[in-house]
Amino acid sequence: MSNEFNTPGYDIPPEMQGQVAITTLDKIYNWGRRSSIWPMMFGLACCAIEMICTAASRYDFARFGMEVMRPSPRQADLMIVSGTVTKKMIPQIVRLYNQMPEPKYVVAMGACASGGGPFKEGYNVVSGVDNYIPVDVYIPGCPPTPQALLHGLITLQKRIDAQSIKSVRWYQKEGTEVVPVPVLGPDIMDPREYELIRKVAAEKLQKEQAAAETAAAPTA
Amino acid sequence: MSEQTLVAEDIIKTRFGEAVEADGRKGYEGYLVKREKLVEVATALRDEFGYDYLSSVTAVDYLPEDKIEVVYHLFKSTGGPSLVIKVDAPRENTSVPSLVPVYPGAELQEREAWDLMGVKFEGHPDLRRILMWEGFAGHPLRKDWREAYFEEEGKPFKSRWPDGHVYRIEDKNPFAKNVDYPAGFDPESWVPEGEAALYAGMGAVDVGSNLRTDHVVVNLGPQHPSTHGVFRMVVTLDGETILKLKPVMGYLHRNHEKIGERNTFLQNMPFTDRLDYLSSMSNNFGYALAVEKLMGIKPPERAEYLRVIMAELTRISNHIFAIGMFLNDLGAYFTPALYAIQERELILDIFEAVSGSRMMCNYFRFGGVARDLPEGVLEKIRSLVVDRLPRKVDELDLYLTNNEIIRARGEGVGVLTPEQAIAYSAAGPVLRASGVPYDIRRADPYSIYDRFEFDVAVRYHGDVYDRYLIRMDEMRQSLRILQQAVRDLPEGPIQEGKPQYQVRVPAGESYGRVEGPKGELGYYIVSNGKANPWRYHVRAPSFINLTALETMAVGDKIADAVAILGSIDIVLGETDR
Ligand code: SF4
Numbered sequence: 001m002s003n004e005f006n007t008p009g010y011d012i013p014p015e016m017q018g019q020v021a022i023t024t025l026d027k028i029y030n031w032g033r034r035s036s037i038w039p040m041m042f043g044l045a046c047c048a049i050e051m052i053c054t055a056a057s058r059y060d061f062a063r064f065g066m067e068v069m070r071p072s073p074r075q076a077d078l079m080i081v082s083g084t085v086t087k088k089m090i091p092q093i094v095r096l097y098n099q100m101p102e103p104k105y106v107v108a109m110g111a112c113a114s115g116g117g118p119f120k121e122g123y124n125v126v127s128g129v130d131n132y133i134p135v136d137v138y139i140p141g142c143p144p145t146p147q148a149l150l151h152g153l154i155t156l157q158k159r160i161d162a163q164s165i166k167s168v169r170w171y172q173k174e175g176t177e178v179v180p181v182p183v184l185g186p187d188i189m190d191p192r193e194y195e196l197i198r199k200v201a202a203e204k205l206q207k208e209q210a211a212a213e214t215a216a217a218p219t220a
Numbered sequence: 221m222s223e224q225t226l227v228a229e230d231i232i233k234t235r236f237g238e239a240v241e242a243d244g245r246k247g248y249e250g251y252l253v254k255r256e257k258l259v260e261v262a263t264a265l266r267d268e269f270g271y272d273y274l275s276s277v278t279a280v281d282y283l284p285e286d287k288i289e290v291v292y293h294l295f296k297s298t299g300g301p302s303l304v305i306k307v308d309a310p311r312e313n314t315s316v317p318s319l320v321p322v323y324p325g326a327e328l329q330e331r332e333a334w335d336l337m338g339v340k341f342e343g344h345p346d347l348r349r350i351l352m353w354e355g356f357a358g359h360p361l362r363k364d365w366r367e368a369y370f371e372e373e374g375k376p377f378k379s380r381w382p383d384g385h386v387y388r389i390e391d392k393n394p395f396a397k398n399v400d401y402p403a404g405f406d407p408e409s410w411v412p413e414g415e416a417a418l419y420a421g422m423g424a425v426d427v428g429s430n431l432r433t434d435h436v437v438v439n440l441g442p443q444h445p446s447t448h449g450v451f452r453m454v455v456t457l458d459g460e461t462i463l464k465l466k467p468v469m470g471y472l473h474r475n476h477e478k479i480g481e482r483n484t485f486l487q488n489m490p491f492t493d494r495l496d497y498l499s500s501m502s503n504n505f506g507y508a509l510a511v512e513k514l515m516g517i518k519p520p521e522r523a524e525y526l527r528v529i530m531a532e533l534t535r536i537s538n539h540i541f542a543i544g545m546f547l548n549d550l551g552a553y554f555t556p557a558l559y560a561i562q563e564r565e566l567i568l569d570i571f572e573a574v575s576g577s578r579m580m581c582n583y584f585r586f587g588g589v590a591r592d593l594p595e596g597v598l599e600k601i602r603s604l605v606v607d608r609l610p611r612k613v614d615e616l617d618l619y620l621t622n623n624e625i626i627r628a629r630g631e632g633v634g635v636l637t638p639e640q641a642i643a644y645s646a647a648g649p650v651l652r653a654s655g656v657p658y659d660i661r662r663a664d665p666y667s668i669y670d671r672f673e674f675d676v677a678v679r680y681h682g683d684v685y686d687r688y689l690i691r692m693d694e695m696r697q698s699l700r701i702l703q704q705a706v707r708d709l710p711e712g713p714i715q716e717g718k719p720q721y722q723v724r725v726p727a728g729e730s731y732g733r734v735e736g737p738k739g740e741l742g743y744y745i746v747s748n749g750k751a752n753p754w755r756y757h758v759r760a761p762s763f764i765n766l767t768a769l770e771t772m773a774v775g776d777k778i779a780d781a782v783a784i785l786g787s788i789d790i791v792l793g794e795t796d797r
Pocket of ligand 1: 046047048083084109110111112117141142144
């Protein structure tokens with residue numbers, strides 16, 4: 001194990017090898033996090049079934065230190081968005097995301113979570129969870145096979161390996177931003193976009209009035 | 221039309237006279253009932269004619285004729301073909317009398333028709349939106365309602381085919397998102413309706429005891445490990461005892477029907493996979509039957525056998541998974557499920573070999589199936605259904621059935637009587653565990669099920685334990701069917717005529733139903749002769765089985781609600797569609 005940690009450039013006497021490692025803070029910090037990612041037990045749709053299979057008999061992601069699935073966001077490090085994100089569900093998803101403590105990661109599993117998927121045009125479907133919360137790894141597929149999910153999780157581990165304690169967002173002075181919870185209006189509303197919504201809706205009204213006037217003009 | 225139905229037609233006409241009128245449109249069946257006579261006719265059909273099972277309620281928007289038609293499919297719980305009745309209503313202020321007093325099973329379906337189609341059901345006890353939220357603009361299944369990403373009425377969109385370019389629809393939307401707001405809308409002035417209406421009915425209940433206790437309203441879900449996805453239950457509790465329970469759904473409403481009406485007929489096939497995503501082959505089956513009925517074609521022999529093989533394998537994989545997950549709900553966290561998933565994986569291997577995908581098989585075609593069995597797969601199926609699975613089912617049985625905890629938590633919990641099961645339109649294992657031996661494969665046979673020897677599984681207590689047992693029974697019966705089908709599988713073509721991308725479907729309506737692993741899965745399709753279905757409705761067993769959830773749960777403990785829900789075996793893709 002120590003070989004995994006050792007930073008090149010330090011000679012360890014042969015008799016101490018295997019007992020002592022000289023390493024950087026980053027390396028051991030990242031190793032600790034990437035080897036015990038606890039996913040949130042949270043399934044949205046069809047992709048969740050493949051997620052269960054990945055956790056179960058044949059594929060078994062316990063091999064990556066991930067078998068501890070937690071139903072509570074407060075104990076989870078990773079949100080696997082496994083399925084179609086709907087407008088009715090997105091306020092809850094954002095809330096769950098906000099409740100997860102840092103460091104936290106998001107994996108968009110499957111076509112739906114990544115970009116809307118086969119149901120993209122539906123009136124209740126969000127075109128990808130990244131419209132609202134930041135995503136670290138996208139996994140293609142409908143559904144992604146368990147192998148693909150494992151590959152995505154390994155990719156996430158690699159990303160964690162590349163992080164540095166100096167620059168990770170949760171140790172910055174300004175802290176991390178809380179994502180405002182979307183509001184269920186006549187359609188889903190992102191509080192960050194109220195200005196734009198008002199503007200577009202006003203333009204639409206003007207257009208409709210203009211159209212009504214031209215339609216009424218010949219008879220007048 | 222057979223002689224029998226002709227006679228029935230006369231009887232109904234004579235009995236009701238002016239109140240009903242045979243539906244004379246070409247390709248249509250059943251009766252048009254006068255709106256004010258609906259409750260009276262339905263009551264008589266139930267009490268005098270034996271049509272005691274209301275299978276499906278839906279509405280069709282006939283925009284060109286400026287009317288909305290509500291369609292009811294009635295059956296006899298003793299078996300036989302359907303009786304379809306319809307009621308017309310104007311598109312403005314659409315309202316028809318509610319049938320909940322006659323058929324309580326209409327409750328959730330009428331709420332859905334109100335939500336998506338804007339039909340007011342007079343006399344409905346709790347007419348709220350069900351799949352969308354209160355406050356959503358419009359009734360989306362109306363033909364003149366357009367989604368934010370609207371392009372054209374039907375596919376293929378000219379922008380894409382034959383010589384268009386692919387582009388991102390986001391680029392055409394001012395928000396670069398799937399949203400649209402009414403003209404002149406001001407978000408700051410919006411007061412969300414929230415869930416006041418939902419909670420209004422959940423307050424204190426008079427339990428008739430002189431000991432004063434506080435009643436607590438508890439939410440389970442939509443993010444809760446016991447709800448099998450994004451289902452939500454709101455319960456009023458007295459201590460730990462459930463006094464009221466309301467199911468809340470729609471968190472996975474993916475607009476299956478709206479998209480289905482834009483798609484061409486064949487394009488819908490892969491979408492049906494994603495309804496009940498644990499049993500995609502069965503979903504394909506029902507849809508193929510409904511469209512084939514309209515087209516008037518039948519698949520060749522070999523295809524029929526392949527269909528039955530796939531459908532029964534699906535039933536086993538679904539039930540074994542359901543049992544595993546049910547044990548999770550009882551607290552045997554994941555060990556039994558691991559055994560179950562191991563067997564399911566072997567069945568998925570077969571699906572992957574024949575269709576290319578483990579879960580989303582998209583295997584059925586109108587008049588056949590997509591591919592023949594690859595080499596060696598028949599052998600695999602044979603060894604699975606003859607040697608391995610029967611032993612594994614016995615093994616599960618041995619480990620679980622007499623387990624003290626399962627018996628203690630299952631027996632006498634969540635009871636549904638046969639009368640209630642029929643009244644609430646329960647289907648599949650839920651209905652049969654309540655002592656009603658109704659299985660569409662026998663009651664109204666489709667495909668080639670009349671050739672196989674098997675028993676309709678039935679249990680009589682209607683409790684959680686029996687709903688567990690019935691799945692064991694059904695797996696054994698499916699294995700019997702499979703053994704016969706594998707033995708008799710003939711050689712020959714697998715597709716009637718040439719495979720086509722664009723099928724011609726004559727105008728008319730049809731209702732195709734199969735006995736899916738979760739119950740009666742029906743597809744109601746209206747075609748106007750064009751490339752896209754005019755109306756495409758799915759009668760989803762997971763959804764309708766939930767109508768009886770409150771009845772099952774009231775009086776039991778809150779922990780039992782989890783077990784009861786697990787014993788119904790819902791899949792959210794189908795519940796919310
Ligand atoms: S990507 Fe496909 S499999 Fe996954 S949730 Fe979406 S439709 Fe289902």
